[in-house]
Amino acid sequence: MPRPAKQPDYDPASIMKELQNSAVELYLNSNVSGASGRNTQSLRRIGDELGLNPIKVRKLLITAGVYRSDTADKVLALYRAGKTIPQIMEQTGLSRSSVHSYLPYTKIAYNAKECSVTAERIRKYRERKAAVERLSESFTEDNLWAALLCFQEYPFYTAKSLKFTYIIRGNEIFFDRKKKSITRATVDLAFQKAIELNRKVTGPKKLGCFGASYLFPVFIRLGVIETET
Numbered sequence: 001m002p003r004p005a006k007q008p009d010y011d012p013a014s015i016m017k018e019l020q021n022s023a024v025e026l027y028l029n030s031n032v033s034g035a036s037g038r039n040t041q042s043l044r045r046i047g048d049e050l051g052l053n054p055i056k057v058r059k060l061l062i063t064a065g066v067y068r069s070d071t072a073d074k075v076l077a078l079y080r081a082g083k084t085i086p087q088i089m090e091q092t093g094l095s096r097s098s099v100h101s102y103l104p105y106t107k108i109a110y111n112a113k114e115c116s117v118t119a120e121r122i123r124k125y126r127e128r129k130a131a132v133e134r135l136s137e138s139f140t141e142d143n144l145w146a147a148l149l150c151f152q153e154y155p156f157y158t159a160k161s162l163k164f165t166y167i168i169r170g171n172e173i174f175f176d177r178k179k180k181s182i183t184r185a186t187v188d189l190a191f192q193k194a195i196e197l198n199r200k201v202t203g204p205k206k207l208g209c210f211g212a213s214y215l216f217p218v219f220i221r222l223g224v225i226e227t228e229t
Contacts, residue, residue, distance in 0.1 A: 010115035016105075018122050022050060023060045027067070048155045049128075051121040055101050063104035075102040128154070136223050139195060141188050147222050148173065148187070156217045159204065164214060175214050182211040190215050194224050201225045 026046045043054035043061075050057070061067035062076070071092070078088045088099050131147040153165050164177040171184035190207040201207060204216035219225040 010119055012115055015115050015118050015122070019050065019118055020060045020064050022122060022125055023052075023057055024064045024066055026050075027061055049125055051124070059101055059103075059105060062102065065104075072102050075099060076104075079103055124150075132221075132223055139224070141191060144187070144191055144222070144224065145184060148218070151218070151221070154221075156214070156221065158213055158217060166214070166218075173211075175211070178211065178214065180210075182215070186210055187215065190219070191224060194219060199224060199226045 023046055026049055027042060030042045030045065043057045046052075046057045047054045052060075058067060058072075062072055071094075074092060075088055075094070078091060083091070085096060085099055088094070089096060092099070094102075128147075128150045131143075131150040135143045135147045149168055152167050155163055155165055157163055158177075162177065164175055166173050166175045168174070169181075172181040173184075173187065174181045186209050190209045190212065193207050193209070194201050197206060201216070201219070204212040207215060207219075209215070216225070220227055
């Protein structure tokens with residue numbers, strides 16, 4: 001009988017640290033702090049990048065000491081003052097689970113499967129980041145397509161905040177919210193249009209192609225289209 005494939009010997013502490021560092025890197029680069037609404041959007045975007053829910057992202061950032069909000073600061077101050085969880089619940093009006101979500105991790109017990117999943121999330125994040133960097137260094141159709149391949153099943157949002165993902169089969173992109181596929185030739189035409197406009201594309205219609213409402217947010221994420229900051 002063939003010997004079972006050996007599972008990688010993951011170090012839970014190392015995996016957790018790399019995940020936390022990735023979250024911090026994204027958070028500090030997002031230029032989002034202060035206002036709770038803007039913080040929420042930042043947490044969602046980071047969660048999209050790392051395949052995590054926003055609450056876990058926030059807990060990672062709190063553990064790293066970089067996340068600030070009125071609620072987070074109050075919960076942490078009470079905790080450091082020696083208040084119990086029930087006392088913090090009473091003084092803040094938060095549920096038990098909410099209080100815990102605003103406290104830093106003390107330790108995390110990861111089993112082998114969880115380590116593997118987390119390691120894969122980090123790998124995908126690094127791979128996508130590298131693909132975007134290669135594209136920014138050389139705006140070619142091949143680099144664009146390579147980046148698109150990396151971002152399969154990544155959550156994007158239309159201008160109307162409708163969430164969507166895509167997969168690629170051959171030279172076609174299949175969006176989960178659209179019945180018809182978009183060919184690579186169409187993507188290349190939209191790409192060239194964005195370049196002609198000096199990457200200052202104000203809306204999907206400016207791309208002038210089939211499926212523009214989906215390609216527009218994808219192009220923004222890949223850095224093909226520059227947005228105002």
